[in-house]
Amino acid sequence: MVQDPRPTPELAPDEAAVGIDAGTDEFDFEPLWRVRLRLAWEGFKRNWALFSENKVGIIGLIIIGIFFVMAIGHPILMATLWSDKQNIYDPEIGYDAPVKTLLVVEEVTDPETQIDPERAKLFDASLKAEVGDTVNVPQQPAPPSLAHPLGTNPRGNDVLSQLMFSTKAAFMLGLVAALVTVLLATTIGSVAAYFGGITDTLLMRLADLVLLMPLIPILIVLSGMFQVNLVILGLIIGVLNGFGGTAIILKSQALSVKVKPFVEAARVAGGTNWHIIFRHIIPNVLPLSFLYMMFTVTEAIALEATLSFFGLLNVDMSWGLMIQIAQSEGYLLRFDTWWLIVPPGLAVTFLAAAFFLVGRAMDEVVNPRLRAR
Amino acid sequence: MTTTREKAGETGRVKPGESLIEVNHLTMDYKTKEGRVSAVSDVTFHLKAGDSLGLVGESGCGKTSVALTLLRLQASNAEITGGEILLGGVNLLDLSEEEMRLHRWSDISMVFQGAMNAWNPVYRIGEQIREALDLHWPVKLTHEQSRERIAELFELVGLPPEAMDRYPHEFSGGMRQRATIAMALSCNPQLIIADEPTTALDVIVQDQILKELKKVQAELGMSIIYISHDIAVIAEVTDHMGVMYAGKIVEYGGTDEIFATPRHPYAWLLLSSTPSITGPRRKLAPLVGEPPNLMKPPSGCRFHPRCPFATDQCAAEEPAMEDLGGGHLVACWNHEKVPVGLSETPKEDL
Amino acid sequence: MLGYISKRVAQMALLFVVFLTLLFLLLQAQPGDFASQFLDPRIPAANQELIRQRLGLDQGMWGQYWTYITNFFTGDLGTSFMRYPKTVWAVIVERIPRTMFLFTMATMLSYWMGFLSGKMLAWRRGGKLEYGITLGGVFLYTVFYPWFALMMIWLWAATLEIVPINQFLTPDFWLDSPFSATSVFTAMIWSSVLVVGGLLVVQTVAGRMKEYRTQVLLRRTGRVLVFGIFVWYWASSSMRPFAADITHHAVLPVVTLAFIAFAGVMLITRGSMLETLREDYILTARAKGVPDRIIRDKHAARNALLPVVTSFILGLAFIIGGGLVTETVFSWPGMGELLLTAVTSNDIPTAIGTLALIGALALIAHIVVDIVYLFLDPRIRVQG
């Protein structure tokens, strides 16, 4: 026998499970669920080893971890450190205008040229002061200080509190969108691949159609016509993704699973169509599904921020909305009030990037062709 | 472009009967994350111009690695740790990358294992052959001349000349393989390395192509190194052969002689496990066990874990190549113990 | 080949009708009908009924659907609420060239840059530079786009003052211009299209030549000729200063949008190139003694291009969305900006009309890419 010395390819979890499955009746082997659990655990360890080789993926996970801490940190802070200052730190209605003491140095003779119009409204017209006096000016927006590590916004809200509070919204939206996407795309992809024929044609034409729909314009029109909140947005993104591109990709994966011997074996053994789809095809498509969950989260976060930025979403507070507030109050194209736009902008970017990086690292686990030689 | 051609001519062509290529103690490892894979270890063989040499061995024993190293096309993680490859007296391992490039195809060409994918899908077959001609033909050919040359080549390998204007996907597997051979012949190389050129084809096409190859080689007087795991194929086309096991050549000599009296236990088992259509019916001797993991090759003789003749010495010391006379070399401590003739057992029970 | 193209066009037309139908259903899903939403309730009921009739709202769903579809294909998109009494079509039509300009320029720029840099990244595999550029690419790919655009404006326009802030022309400068902005714009677009077309023709004709040297010669002279004519046309045209003004305004939005799309293209090219470099035919080319640069450009990049072109279709929605954000942030008066203002000012007819036309543009881009692909991949070409 001429044998290949190279390591034999890993059995797909299903093949291995079927092999042991047959023995459980006669022998007193460990119960099936424990076998599955052990196989899953071993698979996880193996994949984790591959994943952790990729520094980029680890960086992504760390960033996600930091944001997660921020998300759960907010209610904790509200309950502890900020508990008696809710009226200051509440992300929506909190208000504070830290007072800054200024020394009057010069009399204004020509307000037109000497006072920049943005700052002019900081001053109380009734304020009477002579050169040499000190005056107390309430600042709004206020730069970072001990009480407000990231300053306050033009409405007097604490930026850090808003930033942390919005993290939860981002995670929730991402979760809804990703779950819906994966649920739909996996099912549709598997069903289309398994049944083929007219089912396949219809579903794939539908996917083509969805793919062609310009998502942002549609969401803009939708949010103009209906009240769109985070959950609805997550659902819409999930549905559009799940019927569209992700379904196409998962279908091609399901096709390659469909021709594996264990599917044929299950069919010969009399498995019903749905049994085969749910027991054999979907579990083998799932790794790729998880991968696309990551990319969906990236997309959802970016979309939410964009729509909020346009002021079209019905949300309490979100990163996009924070920038929108800065914009509507006229603090956009200037860098002296950087704390209004840089933190939320970076938050959106980093969290989206983190999920994208994790997705890419997972891609290398799932898709061996991409691995470094 | 002109410099290309002048330099390529420099090596000069080796006269028939003189030594064309000498591989001495070639050793090459692949560096991987898990460790070093010793894929080619102390490989030595010589080939005269006009001769043909077969390399045979199980899958994974390093045949392709040897072939690629001859062209210096080994994978990027490969490291040549010793030895030399002399082509007409020039050590290829000492050449610069650019000098080596000029030797490729004009002196040594190759028919790849799995030539199905050896063609770039977006260019016509003819264009791809013309690329080689443009790079290596001693004089610049006009469009008509190169088409003529390609037509000639196609005729040689039994393809209709019109086919040169087609794309690879319009060729059948057999046609593609013939075209691959035509391309390998295109610049009149001194040596062609054919790495399992027929494995993916059905038996009839395989046979036709082998015959074609043999005929062409005889006509054009070029040398050929023929690589296969199928010992019957080697018997058909080569004068000399080397049997490889786990990165080493364990037996080397005239093809007929090795077929008649294999001296290395591995070669003996390999021959015995090959069904013979013409010879007497016999039970196939079992080649038990698996080829070794080249990451940790066995100590001493690399074949000892599977060898029916192994002794304690085998595990401890590596046998050196021993000349049995007439250029028949073998690396085995116990080659006298190997029976003459194949492991014949009467056939009733089959 | 023609058969294939017409089949695709027919499919796309069908898709478009489905898309329109979905938009119609969307309209229907709104609570109440148009009249009840937008008519002043103080108008007497009889008159309301009259208006309903005139608007065709009494026709029932199928009737309304039919009117809607036929109107659409006769270019009747209704009347704009916010720009009353202008028709929606009139409002949109002046915006189409501007959006097309932004979109095509940014797309071509990003694909060109992305492909080149992705190719180099894959070729120089490993090393700090590759790592850095890949991370930078990921950052650009996931950056919060409106924010990034604002940063670009802040840097280049507000701080460095190299390019103007916002708008697509300098109004004072155009006050007594003999040309309308749209006509200058159209000329600019046509000349760019002709340049691209001319280059394609040169490439194809040169490819047909038998001798390699003639090919190179033809290609070079052809390119010089095409660009020469382009330069000559604009140098002698009296529209030149106005075109220059528009270009000056267009640089930043185009570059910003291109940057965003560029990152995705680069990452895809890199992946596709890495896979291509592993193909057997690359090894064959190396064995043939083909110089590295030619292996990279002629053998690897040419094949790596195929998935990149396909990815355009997947990225289409992305770049259209990006274009919309760009228009809004840069106050570039195109269809995206129109859509957003229409939505925020509750001008539903304009919003739906614009959305439908954006969809149509996406379809056309899709078909163009299909045809490009046809030329790039001989495996499809023959099947017809």
Ligand SMILES: Nc1ncnc2c1ncn2[C@@H]1O[C@H](COP(=O)(O)OP(=O)(O)OP(=O)(O)O)[C@@H](O)[C@H]1O
């Ligand atoms: N790039 C590489 N990196 C690491 N190991 C490799 C690499 N290429 C080949 N190998 C290993 O080196 C050994 C020899 O491989 P090679 O391809 O030369 O074998 P072969 O004799 O040609 O086998 P086959 O008959 O299957 O073609 C094998 O064990 C293979 O797994």
Ligand code: SF4
């Ligand atoms: S040296 Fe020993 S182990 Fe190796 S082949 Fe000869 S007898 Fe067998």
Ligand SMILES: [Mg+2]
């Ligand atoms: Mg091989």
